[in-house]
Amino acid sequence: MDSGNGGNTAAPARDRRANRTPAMMELAGLASRLLEGGAVLIVGLIGVWITFDVFDLRPVEDYVRVAWLSAIAYALVGELTGCYDVDARFTLRVGWTRVLVAWVGACVVMLTMAFFMKASDSFSRGWAIFWFTSVATGLILARGVTTVAMRGLKRRGVFNQRVAILGSSAQGRRLANYISGNSLFTIDLVGCYDDYARGDEGGCNPWRGGLQALLSDIRAGRIDQVIIAMPYANDEELQGVVAQLSMLPVLIRLAPDLSSFTMAGQSMVMLGDLPLMTLFERPINGMDQVIKRVEDLVLGTLILIAAAPFLLIVAIAIKLDSPGPVFFRQEREGFNQQRFHIWKFRSMRVEKLEYDQIQQAKVGDPRVTRVGRIIRATSIDEIPQLFNVVIGDMSLVGPRPHAPSTRVAGVLFSEATQTYAARHRVKPGMTGWAQVNGWRGETDTDEKLLKRVEFDLFYIDHWSVGFDLYIMVRTVAAVMFPKSAY
Numbered sequence: 001m002d003s004g005n006g007g008n009t010a011a012p013a014r015d016r017r018a019n020r021t022p023a024m025m026e027l028a029g030l031a032s033r034l035l036e037g038g039a040v041l042i043v044g045l046i047g048v049w050i051t052f053d054v055f056d057l058r059p060v061e062d063y064v065r066v067a068w069l070s071a072i073a074y075a076l077v078g079e080l081t082g083c084y085d086v087d088a089r090f091t092l093r094v095g096w097t098r099v100l101v102a103w104v105g106a107c108v109v110m111l112t113m114a115f116f117m118k119a120s121d122s123f124s125r126g127w128a129i130f131w132f133t134s135v136a137t138g139l140i141l142a143r144g145v146t147t148v149a150m151r152g153l154k155r156r157g158v159f160n161q162r163v164a165i166l167g168s169s170a171q172g173r174r175l176a177n178y179i180s181g182n183s184l185f186t187i188d189l190v191g192c193y194d195d196y197a198r199g200d201e202g203g204c205n206p207w208r209g210g211l212q213a214l215l216s217d218i219r220a221g222r223i224d225q226v227i228i229a230m231p232y233a234n235d236e237e238l239q240g241v242v243a244q245l246s247m248l249p250v251l252i253r254l255a256p257d258l259s260s261f262t263m264a265g266q267s268m269v270m271l272g273d274l275p276l277m278t279l280f281e282r283p284i285n286g287m288d289q290v291i292k293r294v295e296d297l298v299l300g301t302l303i304l305i306a307a308a309p310f311l312l313i314v315a316i317a318i319k320l321d322s323p324g325p326v327f328f329r330q331e332r333e334g335f336n337q338q339r340f341h342i343w344k345f346r347s348m349r350v351e352k353l354e355y356d357q358i359q360q361a362k363v364g365d366p367r368v369t370r371v372g373r374i375i376r377a378t379s380i381d382e383i384p385q386l387f388n389v390v391i392g393d394m395s396l397v398g399p400r401p402h403a404p405s406t407r408v409a410g411v412l413f414s415e416a417t418q419t420y421a422a423r424h425r426v427k428p429g430m431t432g433w434a435q436v437n438g439w440r441g442e443t444d445t446d447e448k449l450l451k452r453v454e455f456d457l458f459y460i461d462h463w464s465v466g467f468d469l470y471i472m473v474r475t476v477a478a479v480m481f482p483k484s485a486y
Contacts, residue, residue, distance in 0.1 A: 023286045025159045025186065029084050032146045033075065036099070036139055041071040043138035047131050055124040062122065066110065070135070073106040081105060089150050090184060092143075099143045103136055159186040164214055164223045165204055166241070167230030168194035172204035175229045175255055182272050190223055194230065211241065218248045219337050227276065229255035242279055247421035249336050252279040283425050283460045295465060296396050300389035307383060314345060314380060321371040324350035327384060332401035335427045340393040342401060343384040347372030379479050385430045397468040398429025399456035408449050417449060423456045426463075433459035436474035
C-alpha cells in the first residue's frame, strides 16, 4: 500500500498513560480474587470467634478448617461461574448475582464433602446459618468495593487499550461507531488509518493517515491493538498488510466479513456482540509481561549485587591497561525499535571507539586492548548490561540488541531480511536462544544473520520462565567454553 502523506497525519495528543502497566486488568482481577477470597476466610474466622460460646463450637479446629476450605471452594466455583469476567467487573447487578451464585455453589460443595465424610452432624446448625449469611454479606460488600474501584479506574482509562482501525470506509466507520457507542468497552479509539479513504469523505473519524502513519504510531508506542476493517481487493494485499503489522509488538485482529479463506483456523474473540478474528497476539503480554519483569528485576538485582566486587576488579584492570573511561555506552535498538544506550565495559582503545557506522570486531582486531581481549572472550564486557536490565531497557534473556547502523555484507541488518524487525516485539536480552546455540560473535554473512533471527523468533514464540532459566544455565556453559566471541 502507498503511504498516506496527505490529510491530518499529526500524532495523537500525548498519552498520559503511555507508561501504564499493560496488565492492569489482570492485576485488578487478581486483587479482586484475593479480596473476595480473603473476605470468605476472614469473615468465617471472625464468625467462629464471635459465636464460639453462643453455639459451643467445639472442637474449634473443625470450624477453622471449614473457613479455610470454604475460601478455596469459593475461589474455584467463582472461576467457573464467571465472577471475574469483564462483564461482571463493572456492573453491580451482574457482579452481585454471580458472587452470590458462586457462594451458594461453594456451600453446596462443602455440604457434599461433609455428607460423604459423615461430618455434617458434628457442626452447629445455628453457626452454619450465621456463617452462610455473614460471609454472603461480606462478599456483597467486597464486590461493591471492587466494582466502585474498577469503575473509577476505568473512567481514568487505566484499563483501556489504545485501538486503531485500519480502514476508513463504511465498514471502518460502522466499527468506530460501535466501539464509541459502548461504554462497557475498555478501549480508547486512537483513530482510523487508510491509504484510500478519509474521514471527511464520509469515512471513519478521526482519520490519522495511511498505513505508514499507523506503523509510525505503533513504533512510537501510541497503539496497543489494530483492528483491520478494510475491504481489501484480494487476499494477497491483506497478507501484505498483515505481514508488515506482524513485525511490530501489537495485537492484530480482523473485523468480520474480511477473513475469507486466507485466515481460516484463527481464534475468535467477542467485542460485545461483534466477533473479531485474532491474527497475531502481542508476545509476552499481560501477566506474562509482569512475571518476566519481576524475573528480570529480582534476578538482575541479585546478580548485580553478587558481582559488584568482581566488577570493581575488572574496572581497575581496564583503567590500568589503557587510558580512558571504564564503561562504554552505545546506542542500540530495543523493544519496538526504541533507541536506548547500552552499558558495556570498554574493551577498545578510546580513539578507536565507534558510536555510529559500527564495524563489528574481528579476530585479532587491533582496536581491542589487552584486557579487552580477555573480557570479550569471556563475555565479561557484557555484565554492566545488568544496569539496563534493572532499569527496564533490557531483559536477562531475549534477542541481542544491535546498533541501528550495523551491516552485513554492506547491507543494514533491518534490510537484509524481512523478519528482522519481528525481534523488536520483545525487549532485547543480555543472552538469548541464538547465543547459546552458537550464533554469537561477528555476523559477517547473511546465513549467520538469518540463523540468529530464526532462533530469536523461536524464543519469542515459545517463551516461558522455564525456558529463560534453561537459557541462563546454557549461557554459563557457553561463557566457560567460548567459541566465537573476540
